[in-house]
Amino acid sequence: MNFEKLLAELKFLVARPSRDGIVAYDCPRANLLKAAQTLRDNFEFQSLSDIASIDMGEDAGNRRFGAVYHFFSHTKKCYVRLVVMCDSQEEPVLPSITPVYKSADWLEREAFDLMGIVFENHPSLRRILMWDNYPWHPLRKDFPLAGKESPLPETFAGNEGVTKVIPAPENGGPFHSPSCGAKFVSEREPRSLDGQCSAIDNI
Amino acid sequence: MEQKEFTYPEAAALAEGRVGEKMVLNLGPSHPATHGVLRLKLELDGDLITRCDPMVGYLHRGQEKIAENMTYNQFIPFTDRLDYLAPLSNNIAFAQCVEKLAGLEITDRCKAIRVICCELSRIASHLVGLAAYGMDAGSTTVFMYCFTQREKLCTLFEQLTGARMTSSYARIGGLARDIPEGWLGNVNSFANQFLPALDEIDNLITRNKIFMDRAVGIGVITPEQAMQWGLTGANLRASGVATDLRKDVPYLGYNNYEFDVAIGVHGDCYDRWLVRIEEMRQSIRIIRQAIEKMPEGNVNINNKMFTLPQKDKVLRNMEDLINNFVLITQGPDIPKGEAYFEADNPKGALGFYVMSKGGGVPYRVKVRSPSFLSLSALQEILPGHHMSDAVIILGSLDFVLGECDR
Numbered sequence: 138m139n140f141e142k143l144l145a146e147l148k149f150l151v152a153r154p155s156r157d158g159i160v161a162y163d164c165p166r167a168n169l170l171k172a173a174q175t176l177r178d179n180f181e182f183q184s185l186s187d188i189a190s191i192d193m194g195e196d197a198g199n200r201r202f203g204a205v206y207h208f209f210s211h212t213k214k215c216y217v218r219l220v221v222m223c224d225s226q227e228e229p230v231l232p233s234i235t236p237v238y239k240s241a242d243w244l245e246r247e248a249f250d251l252m253g254i255v256f257e258n259h260p261s262l263r264r265i266l267m268w269d270n271y272p273w274h275p276l277r278k279d280f281p282l283a284g285k286e287s288p289l290p291e292t293f294a295g296n297e298g299v300t301k302v303i304p305a306p307e308n309g310g311p312f313h314s315p316s317c318g319a320k321f322v323s324e325r326e327p328r329s330l331d332g333q334c335s336a337i338d339n340i
Numbered sequence: 341m342e343q344k345e346f347t348y349p350e351a352a353a354l355a356e357g358r359v360g361e362k363m364v365l366n367l368g369p370s371h372p373a374t375h376g377v378l379r380l381k382l383e384l385d386g387d388l389i390t391r392c393d394p395m396v397g398y399l400h401r402g403q404e405k406i407a408e409n410m411t412y413n414q415f416i417p418f419t420d421r422l423d424y425l426a427p428l429s430n431n432i433a434f435a436q437c438v439e440k441l442a443g444l445e446i447t448d449r450c451k452a453i454r455v456i457c458c459e460l461s462r463i464a465s466h467l468v469g470l471a472a473y474g475m476d477a478g479s480t481t482v483f484m485y486c487f488t489q490r491e492k493l494c495t496l497f498e499q500l501t502g503a504r505m506t507s508s509y510a511r512i513g514g515l516a517r518d519i520p521e522g523w524l525g526n527v528n529s530f531a532n533q534f535l536p537a538l539d540e541i542d543n544l545i546t547r548n549k550i551f552m553d554r555a556v557g558i559g560v561i562t563p564e565q566a567m568q569w570g571l572t573g574a575n576l577r578a579s580g581v582a583t584d585l586r587k588d589v590p591y592l593g594y595n596n597y598e599f600d601v602a603i604g605v606h607g608d609c610y611d612r613w614l615v616r617i618e619e620m621r622q623s624i625r626i627i628r629q630a631i632e633k634m635p636e637g638n639v640n641i642n643n644k645m646f647t648l649p650q651k652d653k654v655l656r657n658m659e660d661l662i663n664n665f666v667l668i669t670q671g672p673d674i675p676k677g678e679a680y681f682e683a684d685n686p687k688g689a690l691g692f693y694v695m696s697k698g699g700g701v702p703y704r705v706k707v708r709s710p711s712f713l714s715l716s717a718l719q720e721i722l723p724g725h726h727m728s729d730a731v732i733i734l735g736s737l738d739f740v741l742g743e744c745d746r
Contacts, residue, residue: 156677157677157678186682189706191704211581218680238570243715266746
């Protein structure tokens with residue numbers, strides 16, 4: 138695979154360090170659709186393997202949310218990775234690449250559902266793993282592992298106001314508690330304590 | 341790609357040139373043909389499917405969130421619950437991804453054992469897939485024949501890992517333990533009796549008139565469609581795309597084994613059946629070669645920062661005790677960075693994307709689930725088929741909901 142030719146054609150790509158042998162680039166948000174189109178039409182990347190949404194934490198400011206795209210070429214037998222970051226923390230938006238790759242349909246719906254990234258021009262951006270009126274985006278780093286209180290799915294008709302989804306007890310569970318950041322091993326409790334285990338503390 | 345909501349006054353039906361009244365049928369979430377908790381919202385015109393909207397997520401357990409809150413080795417048991425019909429290959433795929441990120445080179449013996457595990461679980465998974473597929477087509481006999489063989493495989497898994505289904509066998513940098521004495525002999529005798537049994541299953545149904553009538557020419561997926569929808573594994577190869585990650589992006593030393601990649605021609609339900617049958621024969625070929633050249637040596641890499649010391653040493657030696665304690669409480673220190681790895685699992689390419697910020701707990705784990713993408717393709721495959729074909733198409737795609745919903 139001739140990646141120099143790819144860089145020559147897509148000048149906006151910036152090389153990104155990679156530890157696993159997959160050639161990786163940072164791609165500006167506005168050029169994602171063009172990059173996907175070029176990869177498919179000119180460089181034989183026929184498949185979009187995966188979209189992994191990422192949350193770099195609140196400290197990352199407006200470059201908090203993003204997505205990691207992996208493309209696979211069935212003829213050249215290699216992967217390429219594009220990392221695209223959103224411009225806003227409050228309203229993360231990325232262009233949808235469903236016109237180029239059909240597999241982006243559900244992968245983008247999943248990223249929207251779990252991370253809250255909105256994909257512009259997606260044909261039907263609905264929740265996919267959580268139920269339709271679920272109010273949160275659970276993979277965000279500020280969402281606690283135990284969950285947050287939320288109403289039940291609509292299918293449980295007649296239960297309005299009677300019962301709801303509540304955070305799960307984690308006391309003594311196998312999860313790493315916030316003292317992960319503590320300097321001394323003795324301060325780190327390998328089992329979590331109720332209400333203290335939040336992914337944000339692991340950063 | 342058109343995605344309309346389910347509002348269908350008669351005007352819409354007339355506009356599409358069909359005079360019949362349309363109705364919505366819910367298939368599932370609890371239905372024998374959906375092989376799990378899958379719900380299909382089908383729009384029917386008479387017996388003809390005009391639109392399909394698969395609803396998934398009934399088995400969503402938030403595994404990616406859980407992974408961010410535990411050490412790498414602690415997540416291995418959770419990978420059992422992805423594709424629970426082939427847990428061994430899931431364990432190995434996750435360990436391979438983390439090892440890729442950490443830049444670890446595992447021992448040759450470990451590689452050979454992992455290859456045997458992957459191929460045995462491929463056979464186990466395909467057997468269940470074909471059994472359920474046969475049953476969907478109306479043949480309960482095939483189900484019994486397949487499960488008899490799978491039972492023998494479960495016994496082998498139990499001898500190896502102590503559990504029939506939830507194996508949790510791989511570890512970062514090696515395996516939980518070496519293979520028990522005499523186990524390779526048991527695998528070999530399984531392989532010897534399996535090939536005739538597979539021929540029997542093959543003879544029983546592959547040329548069966550009823551089965552052929554239901555499967556040939558049904559649910560055709562063109563190579564372009566298959567690649568566009570991200571299908572992988574046997575589903576992709578049945579469409580005629582000769583992509584096998586074991587050969588094309590070799591891992592675990594698969595490039596040292598001799599085997600053929602089975603591909604289909606028409607991409608219909610029947611080809612998907614044939615490809616799976618042939619893949620099992622090839623798996624036996626790989627297993628025999630792996631047994632023959634099983635290298636001696638350790639299964640774990642010799643690096644105290646990643647693999648646990650031997651238990652007897654932990655009890656006698658201070659340094660080993662400290663290593664053991666640090667690895668259990670803090671996890672192996674994986675360097676900062678990101679890695680993506682896809683393994684050619686029975687259901688397709690199971691991928692893991694792991695992002696690390698250093699330390700023993702991953703920052704982000706994304707599971708690329710082949711069943712998820714196979715099911716997304718139903719939106720395009722099902723419309724135009726009859727209701728009874730839907731069951732066969734679902735069976736031929738061989739998905740598992742535990743992996744789809746994560």
